[in-house]
Amino acid sequence: MPLFATKTPARPGRGPLLAGVAALAALAVANHFLTRRAERRHPPEGAFVEVDGVRLHYSDRGTGSPVVLIHGNAVTGDDWNTSGLAQRLLPHHRVIIFDRPGYGYSDRPRGRLWTASEQADLIHAALRRLGVVRPVVVGHSWGTLPAVALAVRHQADVAGLVLLSGYYFWTLRPDVLLVAAGALPVIGDLLSHTLSPLLGWLQMPLLKWAMFSPTPVPSRFQAEYSSAMTLRPSQIRAMSMDGVLMIPGAIGLRRHYRNLDLPVAILAGVGDRVVFRRRAEGLQQEIRGSTLQILPEVGHMVHYAAPGEVAQAIERVAAAATVPSPDQDRGGAGPAPRELVDAS
Template identity: 65%
Template sequence: MPMSATTRMLATSRGLLIGAAALAGLAVTNTILARRAERQHPPKGRFITVDGVRLHYTDHGRGQPILLIHGNAVSGEDYETSGLAARLRERHRVIIIDRPGFGHSERPRGRLWTAMEQAVLLRRAMHQIGVERPIVVGHSWGAIVALSLAARYPAETAGLVVLSGYYHWTLRPDVLLVVPGAVPVLGDLLRYTISPALGWLLMPLLKRGMFSPAPIPARFRAEYSNAMALRPSQIRATSTDGALMIAGALQLRDDYATLPMPVAILAGEGDKVVFAKRARRLHAEIPGSTLEVLPYVGHMVHHSALEEVATAVERVAAAAFPNIVPGVMNQAA
C-alpha cells in the first residue's frame, strides 16, 4: 500500500534527524580526538604573537641563521623527524616555525593566507626573535613561502634553498579535491565530520605517494602523527593552502629572474607530487642557481637525501657569508 504524504514526511524528518545526530556525534568525537592528540604531542618550543597570530617555534644552535619552512600536511616537527634540523645545528642557528594553522600555531580567520601573506608574517616573526638575514629553506608548499620571502625582502634573505617546490602554474586535479574543505561553512562541516575519517583511510596511500620511489623511513613511521595532521584545525590549513597553491605560483612568476641571493634547487627524480621538470624550469629562470635532481628520491627529499640537502644548505651559506667562520656568527636566545 503506498505511503501517505504524512508518512513520507515523517520518514524524511526521521532520516534527517538521524543524519544530524550522526554528524553531531562525529563532530564531538573529532574534537575529543584533536584535543587528545595535542596532549600527546605537546609543543616543544616557544610561542610568539605576531600581528595577532600566535606562532609556535623552536630556536636552537649557533652560527649563521637558517629558517626552515615546512610544507603541507606536516608541521615544523618534520625537519626534526628528517634529521635535517639536527644536522644543520652542528654549525648553525636553526629556527623552525609552524606555519599558521599547522602544528601548534594558530590560523585566524578573516585573512587570506597566501604564500606571500605567510612570508610577511614569518619575516616579522624573525624580527621579533632577533634573526637577521637568514638562509631560508623551504620544502614543498613551504618552498613557495620561501620564494615569496626572498622576492619581497631580497636584502633580508641571505640565501635560498628550495626542495620539491611547486613553482609554476599547472593543472592540478588534487586542488579540486581540497577546495571543498577551504569553502567557509561547508569546509567547517566537512573537517569536523567526515574529512578526518577519510583522512585516516587515505593516509597510508598519501604517505607512500610522498616518499615513492624511496621507502618510508622508520623514524617517519614512528614519529609522524596522523592524529595531529587530521585535527579539524590543521585540515582547514591544509585545505586552504592547497586551494591557494596555484595563486601562489602565479604571484611569483615574474620574480624568479631578479633574485639576487645564492639559490639552490633540489628535487627527487621520482617525485609524484611535483614533477622534477618544475625544478629544472626554475633553475633555468634563476641566474646563478644550482640544481640537483636526485635519482630514486621522491617528494620528501630532505628525508631520503638528508646529506645532499644539508650539503646544499652549507654551500649556500658559504656563498652568502664568505668571510664568516661557521658556528660563531650569533647565539640563539
C-alpha cells in the same frame, strides 16, 4: 471526539535526515576527543612568539649562521626533526623552525587570506622579533612558496635559498579540487569537524606512499608522525586553504624569479609523484646563477631520502652568501624578545 487516536504518519525523508544529522554530530564529538587526545600526547615543544596578532610556535636552537626551515603541507615544523636534517645542521648553525599558520600549534586567524606572501611577511616579522639577521631560508614542497616570497619581498634580509621539491609554475592539479570544499566558509568548517578527518584516516596510507615513493616510508616517520595531529579540524582547514592558494601563489611569484639575485640551490627527486622534477628544472632556468640537483631514486621527501645532500646544499649556499658581522651574537641573534613564552 474520536474513539481511537490515529497515529500521524512521519514525513517522507525525515528519518534519514535525522539519522544523518545524528551521524555528523557523533563524528564531531569523536573528532573533538581525538584532537584533545592527540594534543595531550604531542604537547608543544619550543616557544611561542606573537607577531601582528598571530601566535607562532617555533624552535630556536644552536649557534652559528642562521638557517630557517619552512615545512610543507600535511606536516608541521617537527618534520625537519623527524627527517634528521635539523640535527645535521645544529653543530654549525642556529636553526629556526616555524609551524606555519594553522599547523602544529601556530594560530591562523580568520579574516585574512593566508597567501604565500602573507605567510612570508609574517615569518619575516617573526625573524626580526627574534633578532635573526640574513638567514639561509630552506623550504620544502608548499613551503617553497613562502620561502621564495620571503626572498622576493625582503631580498636584502635573506642570505640565500635552498628549495626542495617545490611547486613553482602553475599546472592543472586534481588534488586542488579534492580540498576545495574544505576551504569554503561554513561548509569547510562543517567538513573539517565531521567527514574530512574520517576520509583523512582512510587516505593516510596512500598519502604516505605518494610522499615517499619510490622509497619506503622511513621507520622513524612511521613512529613519530602523528596522523591524529594532522587531522585535527584546525589543521585540515589550513591544509585545504593552502591547497586552494597553491596555484595563485605560483602564478603570482613567477614574474619575480628573474629578479632574484642571491645564492639559490634547487633540489628535486627523479621519482617525485607529488611535484614533477620539471618544475625544478624550469625554475633553475629562470633564476640566474642558481644550481640544480636532481637526485636519483628519490621521491618528494628529499630531506628524508637524501639529508646529506640537502645539508651540503645548505652549506654551499651559506658559504656563498655574505657572512654577517662577527660581533653579531649567535649568528645574528639579538636579545630574546620579552613576549616569548616557553611551551614546556
